[in-house]
Amino acid sequence: MGYRIAEVAELVGVPATTLRYYEDIGLLERPARGGNGYRTYDDADVARLRFLSAARNLGIPLADVADLMTAYDVEDCATVAHQMVEMVATRVAETRTRIGDLVALAAHLQSVDARLADAPTAGGCGEGCPCATAAPAPLTDRRTLVPLTRGPAVPAPDVPVIACSLDAGSMADRVSDWQALAGRAVRRDQIPGGVALQFAPSPELAQEVARLAAAEQSCCGFFTFTVRLAVGELRLEVGAPDEAADLVTALFGAAA
Template sequence: MSYRIAEVAELVGVPATTLRYYEDIGLVEQPARGGNGYRSYEDADLARLRFITATKNLGIPLTDVAELVKAYDVEDCSSVAHQVVEMVAVRLAETQTRIGELVALAAQLQGVSARLADAPTSGPCGEGCPCATAAPAPLADRRTFVPLTRAPLVAAPDVPVLACSLDAGSVPGRISDWRALVARAVRREPITGGMALQFVASPELIAEAVRLAAAEQDCCTFFTFTVQMTTGQVRLEVRAPEDAADIVAAMFGTAG
């Protein structure tokens, strides 16, 4: 079956300009042209472009995608899959590191926002004003990394390991669940070693808070969760070691 470029673009899920760009950089060969001069794609071209799109959507650089395309055309599927797995492993390691950086950055930004909220209502900026002093030291000197790996970690006795064994594919869903719960808090207050969140009680909220606390403690053992229930209210207390303070702030917010 033959396809026009507009049809292929719709089936693959990329603009026609992207398909032309792939031709320009030599990622794919230019398709044959019909008597009317239009590009004519075959089923094999469509399958190859879907493969390219799928690997590129994993964040694999186009230079590496080009190598995969060469393998796709001549090697067994198992061999190509193995190469994709290796490249995905590199991307996974990069993503896990970036998650740690973003958690630390989010905590810093929350702290900066809180300090700037105390700026005086009048007077010019100058030496010592919050605008010039709210920013902390460079992130590279202050960040806390949270290794997302099941590899064994060695730590001194009685020193909790700041690590999470949750597989990377499950991280976005877990973060989304926590954000949805934290957004329902009617009050936050700092406590020794962490943060307390107050909620309006409901059976569904209690069940969700307990579920998430149990799931998080199972993969991130440095967290301690306490759920207190009183008439009409639920209090969730989250504690962690001092070195994980920025993680607590990023996940559960600051006082407010």
Template sequence: MSYRIAEVADLVGVPATTLRYYEDIGLVDQPARGSNGYRSYDDADLARLRFITATKNLGIPLADVAELVQAYDVEDCSTVAHHVVEMVALRLAETQTRIGDLVALAAQLQTVSARLDAAPASGPCGDGCPCTTAAPEPLADRRTFVPLTRAPAVAVPDVPLIACSLDAGAVPDRISDWQALVARAVKREPIADGVALKFVASPELVVEVARLAAAEQDCCTFFTFTLTMTTGHVRLEVEAPGEAADVVAAMFGTAA
């Protein structure tokens, strides 16, 4: 079956200008043209463009998408899927790191806001004035309550607040510790309110899982962790309210 560029754009979900751009940068070959001079796409072109759009929508850079397209054209599906998984893993790690950076930044901004609220109501600015302090000292207890999801306009009784009170400076290290631990999981399973991670048991791993779970629950009370040890394996169940599903996925991954 043949398609015009407008039809392909509609089926793939991108503007026709994007399809032309893909041709200009060599991401795809120029399609055949009919006797009327219009571009003519076939089913193979449509499938390839759908693949490109799907991988690009995952945030994979176009340079990497180009490599995937080359694999798509010559390799079997399982090999291509393996390449995509590797790139998705890199994107996930980058995203988790950005989450840690953004949470840390949010805590710093809240600290600055609290200092500015305490500024004198009158008088000129000068040395020691909160608005001229480039690197303000943290609040006394260094624990800032940072919302991790959009809060409702009106508080809802009995609905837990999805927020973290971890000190801003400790957030990147905590994220890194979880990433290193989650990477050791040999299996992920979906559970009702989260995900379960299965590990090969070792005394060192049990200690690390327990340490991280206890530390995380202390600052993010909306999490519930359940640790089960059986012969040769350790199972960590991570549960959270539905409002925190994105946070669970970002920190612990999703079940395959």
């Protein structure tokens, strides 16, 4: 069956301009043209484009995609899959680093937000004002590693494993849940190795605190949680190793 470029673009889910670009850089052979001068693609072209698009959607660089396309044309599926496994492993490592960077950035921004709240109400900015001194240490040295998979970890001696067994989608949902809960805190206090959140007590909120703490323990065992219930008091204490300090701040906010 023959397809025009607009039809192929719709089938594969990429713009026609992208298909032309792939032809220009040699990822795709230029298709035959019909008597009317239009590009004409067949089912094999569509299958090849779907494979190419899938590789690009994984974030695999174009140079590596070119190698994959060569293998796709001449090798069996097992060989192509083996090449993709290596490329995906690289992407996983890169993504772990990016998550760590984002966690560190979130902690950095929350710390800055807390300091800026103490800015004086009068007078111009000057030496020592929060605007100029709000930023803590450079982020390059404040990275938290958060692996995306349940693969076994072999920590160095005396080094805690700072890892989460949730997949990327579940991790985002969990972060959102914690930040929503932390947003209801009426007070945050720094405690040794972590932070304490004080809430206006309610049975519903106590149940949510306990649920999230139990869920977090099942995937991130490096956290410790203590829930204190008393008349007029609901307090959650969160502890973690020093290596996870940025993650504590990102999830639960900086102490006031």
